[in-house]
Amino acid sequence: MNYQALFEQIKKKKSFLCVGLDSDIKKIPSHLLDSEDPVFEFNKEIVDATAEFTVAYKPNIAFYECRGAQGWNSLEKTVNYIKEKYPEIFLIADAKRGDIGNTSKMYASAFLENMPFDSITVAPYMGEDSVTPFLEYKNKWVILLALTSNKGAFDLQFFQEGEQKLFEKVLEKSQDWGTKENMMYVVGATKAEMLGDIRKIAPDHFLLVPGVGAQGGSLQEVAKYGMNQSCGLLVNSSRGVIFADASENFAKVAGEKAKELQLEMEDLLKEKSVL
Numbered sequence: 001m002n003y004q005a006l007f008e009q010i011k012k013k014k015s016f017l018c019v020g021l022d023s024d025i026k027k028i029p030s031h032l033l034d035s036e037d038p039v040f041e042f043n044k045e046i047v048d049a050t051a052e053f054t055v056a057y058k059p060n061i062a063f064y065e066c067r068g069a070q071g072w073n074s075l076e077k078t079v080n081y082i083k084e085k086y087p088e089i090f091l092i093a094d095a096k097r098g099d100i101g102n103t104s105k106m107y108a109s110a111f112l113e114n115m116p117f118d119s120i121t122v123a124p125y126m127g128e129d130s131v132t133p134f135l136e137y138k139n140k141w142v143i144l145l146a147l148t149s150n151k152g153a154f155d156l157q158f159f160q161e162g163e164q165k166l167f168e169k170v171l172e173k174s175q176d177w178g179t180k181e182n183m184m185y186v187v188g189a190t191k192a193e194m195l196g197d198i199r200k201i202a203p204d205h206f207l208l209v210p211g212v213g214a215q216g217g218s219l220q221e222v223a224k225y226g227m228n229q230s231c232g233l234l235v236n237s238s239r240g241v242i243f244a245d246a247s248e249n250f251a252k253v254a255g256e257k258a259k260e261l262q263l264e265m266e267d268l269l270k271e272k273s274v275l
């Protein structure tokens, strides 16, 4: 999917919501556990209930690979289902990969070729040759970790040399490797006040912003500091949507949560004159 198609979808759905499919088998409603593939059944119902309000889905690969071959099977079925039924929706493999070039090439093939993901999250610290193999696929994206939402972000990402912090260096240097058409950055919603500075370095790039909902980040603050004229944001919520209810009504409640976020996003898009 290209930049323009993503922006068109945002305008059409009046939403920049990404629903995180962090489908922990220990948390899914018990009535699904008797089915052949409980995680796939759970995801299917969540997707059908939320697709109308959502422009992206982000399965976090950890929740699948921890279950071995069965988990990979649930993941493949889930992404194939989404691509077939909702081809306009942007698919993010939250895998946080990155290795020597030879190995990154294999990771890229796994997610961008053998599975129909549009994008993959990548860690930047092994540098250019660890990232560029993911950029070799037309209309596919790297989503590079810049400033993460967790407490540990302060351990390394704020390391400063001269005027520049390490995450700022990541934002600047990586613009030699990819463009706003094939690279996004992860910026945690818990650090929304930093988005103004980030926009000075990367004014036009899309940002994937996790941390709204369970981690307490504010959607209003994210939009205030981070939204640009093409919206430029994909805001993720995982647990806050998919595990909002543990009963047989789980999908309906997830749909209601997604709609609440979409309505808030619609107001913010209007306020910023994007719509």
Ligand SMILES: O=C(O)c1cc(=O)[nH]c(=O)n1[C@@H]1O[C@H](COP(=O)(O)O)[C@@H](O)[C@H]1O
Binding pocket: 020, 022, 060, 094, 121, 147, 148, 149, 150, 186, 187, 188, 210, 211, 212, 213, 214, 215, 236, 237, 238, 239, 240
């Ligand atoms: O790359 C990510 O998506 C990510 C980066 C980051 O800085 N913080 C962060 O929470 N995430 C992911 O975003 C999701 C957040 O989930 P919730 O806190 O349940 O909404 C998880 O899949 C995290 O792994």
